[in-house]
Amino acid sequence: MAEPALLAPEDLSTQLDVLQVVLSLYGDDGLELPRESAQAIEDLARFLALPLASLGDAGSVALRDKLPVAVAFGLVLDPLRGSVDASDGRTVRLDVEVPLRRRQESASLPTRPSASVSQAGWMARQDHADLVDFVRTFPYPGDGDGEAEEEGAGSSYILSLAEDLCERAVPLLLQAQSTEKEEKEEKGATEDESxxxxxxxxxxxxxxxxxxxxxxxxxxxxxxxxxxxxxxxxxxxxxxxxxxxxxxxxxxxxxxxxxxxxxxxxxxxxxxxxxxxxxxxxxxxxxxxxxxxxxxxxxxxxxxxxxxxxxxxxxxxxxxxxxxxxxxxxxx
Missing domain, CATH: 3.30.70.100 (Alpha-Beta Plaits)
Known part of the structure; x- marks a missing residue:
């Protein structure tokens, strides 16, 4: 099956800007970037830098065909970072995909990044369901105002979503910590008694x-x-x-x-x-x-x-x- 059509060059340039902004802000701090995604970003930058005269030759076609449907990465968020309540390694993972090709399910909004939240081991099933619904309904910049999508909307969406997701997860994480502490205390009391x-x-x-x-x-x-x-x-x-x-x-x-x-x-x-x-x-x-x-x-x-x-x-x-x-x- 043939790959979906590549986005227009100006859209690809926008997507590269989105990736560069988000990755520069997170760097090695909470960023999980698979090797194939890192290679895709490098290939995208090289493709957009090709001179017009080379477009259509064998090298440019091979580079174009290498570009994936989307660049995927993960942001591992620590909602309690910097607070007096240590998170003990409990994090929230936001999985993000930045499209490079037109997908059937998003044909009308081909450049919009998509996001999902993974269920961490500390999350109750209902907590995860609440966060999934929060991410699914998170507003995209400019939605509902009837105006054209503003420049930088993609990176703004990802960064705002990550920030608000952290705030949303704080009470869930604190409750998980409290529950675990109570369970440990009960277990310790039982072990002492036994x-x-x-x-x-x-x-x-x-x-x-x-x-x-x-x-x-x-x-x-x-x-x-x-x-x-x-x-x-x-x-x-x-x-x-x-x-x-x-x-x-x-x-x-x-x-x-x-x-x-x-x-x-x-x-x-x-x-x-x-x-x-x-x-x-x-x-x-x-x-x-x-x-x-x-x-x-x-x-x-x-x-x-x-x-x-x-x-x-x-x-x-x-x-x-x-x-x-x-x-x-x-x-x-």
Whole structure:
């Protein structure tokens, strides 16, 4: 299919003026000019500079035929630029086409630029629809006064539209910022709440048997609890529950009735020394830290006696885990 007819030379000169004015004002600041559009502007300038004697020769015809239907570019507008309310990268993109050839849909007004607004990620669908309607109905300079189109009307239209579009977008952008802030605050509050646990500290008179320590860990993991086990005299078990004390109580019932079913009642004594409600969870899982704190010292010392808890090593470990060393003053 043949290209639409090229505009008259005087109209092409007007279009080049429009492009040069708009591009000079925006430059690299918010201008998105595709490579093919930049090449089209260069070709247009060269075509209009050809001497009359060369028109019709092979070179001028090839240059003429290269000219596109329109030169397209984008203006990326920052409605809040320079204001106290930073836009956080939220912008409005105005897509513009400056025609170089006659198009069927604009045959009566062949030189008028056309514009549209793209939907940005921060825009609600209705906000975009409102801006689309605003651009569609934006008045062209001189419309309705019955006079001939004034010189510079094309560039005036684009620049005025960009300016007024920014003003139109300001309340929409501020509302989007406010909504996002509220959503972040709600999400943060929810995350803070979801990270809260009940932390319970328990002392055992003595804890050494590996199988019993392993049960303390595996039962806690199965119950969705976090914390740690430390063998020694006394033994220490710290349990965190995201669902409150009921899960911790159920955990100890399981331990006593299943893992400790072979132990005498006196050996099943567990003393709860401290309960922290609404505490931020500090442990990612549940594990036995006995060998980690004293890797070179056996749990059972000389004569089969359970070793004493190394409080210095425990304090350092608790501080690293979440600044919990001071809890030992209330626990031990």
């Amino acid at each position: 990270n809260k646990s009940t932390r319970s500290w328990h002392l055992l008179v003595s804890l050494s048997v590996p199988s019993k320590r392993a049960d303390l860990v595996s039962y806690a993991v199965d119950a969705g609890l976090t914390g740690f086990v430390l063998a020694g005299k006394p033994g220490l078990v710290v349990v965190e529950s995201p669902t409150g004390t009921a899960a911790i109580d159920a955990y100890w019932r399981d331990i006593r009735s299943r893992s400790w079913s072979d132990l005498p009642p006196a050996s099943k004594k567990v003393t709860q020394r401290l309960v922290e409600d609404g505490a931020p969870a500090c442990f990612a899982g549940f594990r036995d830290i006995s060998e980690q704190l004293q890797p070179d010292a056996p749990v059972l010392g000389p004569g089969g006696h359970v070793r004493r808890t190394d409080l210095g090593a425990l304090r350092r470990w608790l501080d690293a885990a979440g600044g919990l060393a001071d809890r030992l003053d209330a626990v031990l």
